[in-house]
Amino acid sequence: MTPDDALLEVRDLRSGYGASQVLDGLSFSMGVEAVAVVGRNGMGKTTLCDTLVGFVPPSGGEIRLSGRRLDGLAPETIAIAGLAYVPQGRRLFPSLTVDEHLAMLARRARGRRWTPDAVYELFPRLAERRQHGGADLSGGEQQMLAVGRALLLNAPLIVMDEPSEGLAPTIVDVLVEVVRHLVAEGVAVLVVEQNLRAAVRLADRQLVMVSGRIEAEFTGEELLDRPELQRRYLGVGSATAPTGLATGSQHTEGDDA
Numbered sequence: 001m002t003p004d005d006a007l008l009e010v011r012d013l014r015s016g017y018g019a020s021q022v023l024d025g026l027s028f029s030m031g032v033e034a035v036a037v038v039g040r041n042g043m044g045k046t047t048l049c050d051t052l053v054g055f056v057p058p059s060g061g062e063i064r065l066s067g068r069r070l071d072g073l074a075p076e077t078i079a080i081a082g083l084a085y086v087p088q089g090r091r092l093f094p095s096l097t098v099d100e101h102l103a104m105l106a107r108r109a110r111g112r113r114w115t116p117d118a119v120y121e122l123f124p125r126l127a128e129r130r131q132h133g134g135a136d137l138s139g140g141e142q143q144m145l146a147v148g149r150a151l152l153l154n155a156p157l158i159v160m161d162e163p164s165e166g167l168a169p170t171i172v173d174v175l176v177e178v179v180r181h182l183v184a185e186g187v188a189v190l191v192v193e194q195n196l197r198a199a200v201r202l203a204d205r206q207l208v209m210v211s212g213r214i215e216a217e218f219t220g221e222e223l224l225d226r227p228e229l230q231r232r233y234l235g236v237g238s239a240t241a242p243t244g245l246a247t248g249s250q251h252t253e254g255d256d257a
Contacts, residue, residue, distance in 0.1 A: 006064075007031050007188050008157055013061035013071075015051040021059070022047040024212035032156075034179050036191045036199040036220075039209035040235045045192045046088065048209070049161045052190075053085045054078045065157060084155035088162040090146040094135035098126050098145055101134065105152035112154045113185070119148035122178065140171035147178060157188045164198035176201045196234065200224055208233045 006029040016022040022044045028035075039045055050056040052063060054075035063071040070078050079085070092101065102116040109115045120127035123144040129137060137145065143163060150158055164172050179189050179202050193199035199206060200220030208216040216233060223229055230236035 005031050009064040011062045013058055015056050015058040022212050026213050028207055028214045032186055032188045034183050034189045034203035035205045036193055036203035037207045037209055038193055038199050043209045044212040045209055049159055049192055052159055079153055082155045084150040084153040084158045086146050086150045086160040090142045092134035092142055095133055097133055098130045101145055101149055109152040114151040114154050139166050159190045161192045162194055164195045172198055
């Protein structure tokens, strides 16, 4: 991919917490597509998300979105610039209803592609639960709401951190269809995933993260079909017997929507 084709460019990114450097010269680029970042625990995947969205300031390198530098900007400025975030754990307000969550961003969404009504059309289950509080939703419904909230920014890029975590396979199916729908509409999706099978379903390009860097890139088919790659980069013994990276959808009771 040439710089002219790239929507997101990350160059030689360095970041961490205090004296501990986690990202060590990380680089990659992506266009309007779905891309997954996978890796063992402790390789820096969450730090990458936190740095991209501005929660952790980088100590070096560049982050560019549509040519504009975002590194070092405040999270709200990065969001307005066009990078939306679906955080791990969803981070909803337990006492606010679905309607109230979406209303917080509704004014900014007015007249644009993604409005609360468009979110309800995408996720009919949320429309049925619009007066329920965040704490009353199932895990799958909470993830739908977290995605819907991000869509209201009408951003060209959405970053999703561990979107399949704790979800039933049927809800992962919904996420897969949503990601495909977004890319078809011109929205790029960067997925950071612990679950290899979910990552492969969500994105064909798989960037393997090792010790704070992107060490290798494969297609999803390559990773699933070649156990030696799983062992070498992900610590997975086989596609059905994970030792370091989940390879199947994790079903948490009550998460069916």
